[in-house]
Amino acid sequence: MAICTCSVCVSVSVYIDDFGDEQPGAVISTSERRKHQLQEKQRQAREAQEEDHVAASIVLSTLDTPSSSTLPKRNRDIEAEARAPMPRSSSSAGASSGLDAHADVPVTYVDDVVEPLQHLFLNETVKQRILDMSRIEAQIHHRSLQVPLTTRLAFESFPTSKSDPPGRLAEGQVNQSYLEFRSWLEGTLEAFDSTFSPIGHKDADGRRNANLRSLKYQLERLDKVLSWSWDHAKIQAHVPGYYVLSNSKTAQLVTPRE
Incomplete structure (x- = not known):
């Protein structure tokens, strides 16, 4: 595994460093990091090329613009003219002129404002979910x-028969890490569905489902750690x-003491 700090991973992912602090980036495979x-x-390179293209376009537009002594009308002046009362005229030419005066007035529809806001909200929701x-x-x-799977937990007492359930864990750093991890897994899994319901985004929902499987797998793994330790x-x-x-693929036989 390797830490990727490309612009994409830094913007939507975090990892835990050796000091337990969150850092921008992602822990991914080495081959995946090379792709990133x-x-x-x-x-x-593409962004640099686009910047050069924009700069060249600005220069060309400046050179090609014909000189004019007339200043362009400001939007607020155009809107003021549009709101001005139309002079009454019985001639068709006057009526036509009045209609033409309103033809260039920009019209803003509700959907033109609402839809971009909806897309903005969706993008922010997706970004937060991925984070x-x-x-x-x-x-x-x-x-x-x-x-790790090879963790050996310590118990307050020893078993007396093969059917005895796992005993109470003794105090100690190894046991404490086990208990804290298990408590975090159970709490996160319990609130997962209500807190992180699907949002209809393929990548975000895919990460959600992957984490859900991982949480369940880790709980099963901790069950094995407890069972093997016992x-x-x-x-x-x-x-x-x-x-x-x-740490063994073969069964170990324990016979009664003589």
Whole structure:
């Protein structure tokens, strides 16, 4: 995995650094970061080309503009003329002239104002949702590193039989990280559907669904950590049975003490 700080990742994603602080960027695969770097170079080259084109257009328009001693009318002057009362005239020419005076007046419709605002709201909603999903993804990644699958939890007491349920966890930093991660997962998952309902955007909803699967997977993974740790405690207590621990692919047989 690698940290990408391209302009796109910085604007919509965050990651958790070694000090536990949020930083702009995204944790992605190395191959994906190479793609982002290439796209960033192409984007910068395209923007530079567009800037050169705009600058050249401004120069050409300045050279091609004919000189005129008459100043252009301001919009407010045009609107004032449009609001002025029309002189009464019985001639058709006068009526035609009056109609022509209103022909150039710009008309603003409600939809012309509402639709851009709706698009702006949608874009801000999508951007915020992607940022929220990025934060959750970063938290999952950061917290899961503190509780790997090989974590061995400690218990206050040892089991006495193979059917004993996992005992109460003892105090300690490893157990504390496990409990905090589990509590965060359960709380986030409980409020996930109500807080982050789908918004109809393919990318944002895709990230939402991916995080939902990841939250459930991490809870299942923590269940395995607890189960394997308890099995290890059974082995230490010489509880008879077959056990397969996280770091082994073969079953371990524990026989009763003689």
